[in-house]
Amino acid sequence: MDDLLTTAEKIRSMEIRGAGRIAVAASAALRNYALTLGSLDIEEFNIKIEEAAKVLVNTRPTAVSLPNAVMLTKKHTSLTVPEAIDEIVASSDRFIKNATEALGKIGRIGAERIRDGDVILTHCNSHAALSIIKTAFDQGKRISVIATESRPRRQGFITIKELSDHGIPTTLIVDSAVRLTMKEVDLVVVGADSISVNGALINKIGTSQLALAAQEARKNVIVAAETYKFSPRTLLGEMVEIEDRSADEVIDPKLLKEMPNVKVKNPGFDVTPAEYIDLIITEVGAFPPAMAFAIIRDYLGIELDHH
Numbered sequence: 001m002d003d004l005l006t007t008a009e010k011i012r013s014m015e016i017r018g019a020g021r022i023a024v025a026a027s028a029a030l031r032n033y034a035l036t037l038g039s040l041d042i043e044e045f046n047i048k049i050e051e052a053a054k055v056l057v058n059t060r061p062t063a064v065s066l067p068n069a070v071m072l073t074k075k076h077t078s079l080t081v082p083e084a085i086d087e088i089v090a091s092s093d094r095f096i097k098n099a100t101e102a103l104g105k106i107g108r109i110g111a112e113r114i115r116d117g118d119v120i121l122t123h124c125n126s127h128a129a130l131s132i133i134k135t136a137f138d139q140g141k142r143i144s145v146i147a148t149e150s151r152p153r154r155q156g157f158i159t160i161k162e163l164s165d166h167g168i169p170t171t172l173i174v175d176s177a178v179r180l181t182m183k184e185v186d187l188v189v190v191g192a193d194s195i196s197v198n199g200a201l202i203n204k205i206g207t208s209q210l211a212l213a214a215q216e217a218r219k220n221v222i223v224a225a226e227t228y229k230f231s232p233r234t235l236l237g238e239m240v241e242i243e244d245r246s247a248d249e250v251i252d253p254k255l256l257k258e259m260p261n262v263k264v265k266n267p268g269f270d271v272t273p274a275e276y277i278d279l280i281i282t283e284v285g286a287f288p289p290a291m292a293f294a295i296i297r298d299y300l301g302i303e304l305d306h307h
């Protein structure tokens with residue numbers, strides 16, 4: 001359990017972050033934990049796996065990739081522990097392999113939408129979005145990127161380092177410069193923490209602001225999202241929970257203490273309605289957001305249960 005708790009803590013503290021990475025880390029942690037439970041009987045085994053699954057899922061509430069990965073990993077139909085372990089190991093290995101391959105496929109499918117000379121605006125740090133951008137660049141398209149800082153955690157710094165290391169000309173802007181800068185932008189490319197059945201995108205706080213400014217300036221918005229980032233529970237009318245993070249990320253707590261009438265709100269994510277999104281690039285193809293139901297039905301299964 002120690003290793004699993006360490007992974008859970010890394011996800012909570014954002015040492016491991018990004019919807020894809022946390023899903024892969026959680027699946028691997030559950031797999032390795034299952035391997036330590038060989039001496040239990042099947043009832044005890046199932047209880048332990050459920051407990052561990054809860055610990056992982058409760059680390060961060062917004063990215064549906066996390067419960068989807070845990071659910072796909074823990075599901076087994078075996079009546080003996082050795083068989084259950086084999087099933088869990090196989091599911092986890094499959095999930096991690098698919099997730100890794102999905103990034104390459106999203107890159108190739110998404111790059112088709114990028115033209116020579118495009119200026120691409122991106123937000124936060126999304127491995128799926130960057131896969132599209134890097135693939136287009138590797139194909140010889142002379143593109144450049146404008147990356148937002150992404151306050152308060154400044155994941156934009158990870159993005160500009162990654163783009164710079166890849167040789168891609170990149171401009172860093174503060175989040176509030178998005179609307180002014182939009183006239184220089186040809187295309188917005190962002191990642192996803194969750195996509196609901198109605199095609200709405202849940203992603204890093206500020207994404208909906210980019211989408212609004214893009215709509216106003218008639219620029220296209222593309223979302224890069226593996227199929228496991230679609231949320232089956234939104235089929236049941238459930239809302240995606242928006243993570244509220246600590247005020248300490250925004251302001252020095254000592255400063256805040258001196259202002260008893262001030263409180264800080266630090267939502268980690270926001271919701272971009274489907275109308276603002278032109279295309280969602282998944283590993284199985286490019287779809288308009290109206291196809292979200294079909295993706296959930298065909299690739300996740302509408303009977304999915306996270307409990």
Ligand SMILES: O=C(COP(=O)(O)O)[C@H](O)[C@H](O)COP(=O)(O)O
Nearest residue numbers: 017018019020126127128191192204
């Ligand atoms: O909003 C974020 C990261 O938020 P945080 O930094 O709070 O985890 C990313 O855009 C998505 O998770 C997609 O990332 P990826 O494409 O890498 O899965």
